[in-house]
Amino acid sequence: MPVPAILASMINSIVGSAVNTAMENAVYAPPAPPELGVAGARAFPDGTxxxxxxxxxxxxxxxxDGKALPRAPGLLIRNQQNLIVMPGTIQEKVPVRYQLDPSGAVFRVWVLTRTEVAAP
Incomplete structure (x- = not known):
């Protein structure tokens, strides 16, 4: 026996509402940002x-290192999780690896993790 359209619509609405409520009330722990170690170390380009x-x-x-270097127009700064960040987010001196473009301007910057600072 077919279900009337109005009844199917009501059931769909009730089930959908229950699923949405369950998803909203679920508690998810945010993942901790990984400390990049030996297995997940970033590979920096030659010449950094x-x-x-x-x-x-x-x-x-x-x-x-106390020297004022020109900024390249396409300067990218990456944080410890390798995400691109705006220059204004850097609020204190930080250890970095950087790459210069052919004109001598800073082209790429990577903010280093403790593991990367200790590496040669």
Whole structure:
């Protein structure tokens, strides 16, 4: 015997509401950001250098190891989880690896984890 359309609609609404409520009330622990170790270490391109970067001030320069270096137009800064971050999120001196473009401007910056700082 076929179910009337109105009854099917009511059942669908009730089941959908129950599922949505269950999903909203579920508690998920946020995953802890992994400390990149030997197994998950990032591979840096050849020619990168280690240094300590001061918080970026202005739009034209980046200060690494006390030296003001020009910023490349496509500068990318990656945090310890390898996510691209805005320069303003760097609020203190941080250990970094950086790469220069052919003109000598800072092109890529990776903020290092403790494991990466200890590596040669």
């Amino acid at each position: 250098r280690k240094g300590e970067m001061a918080p970026p001030v202005g739009m034209m320069e980046v200060v690494i």
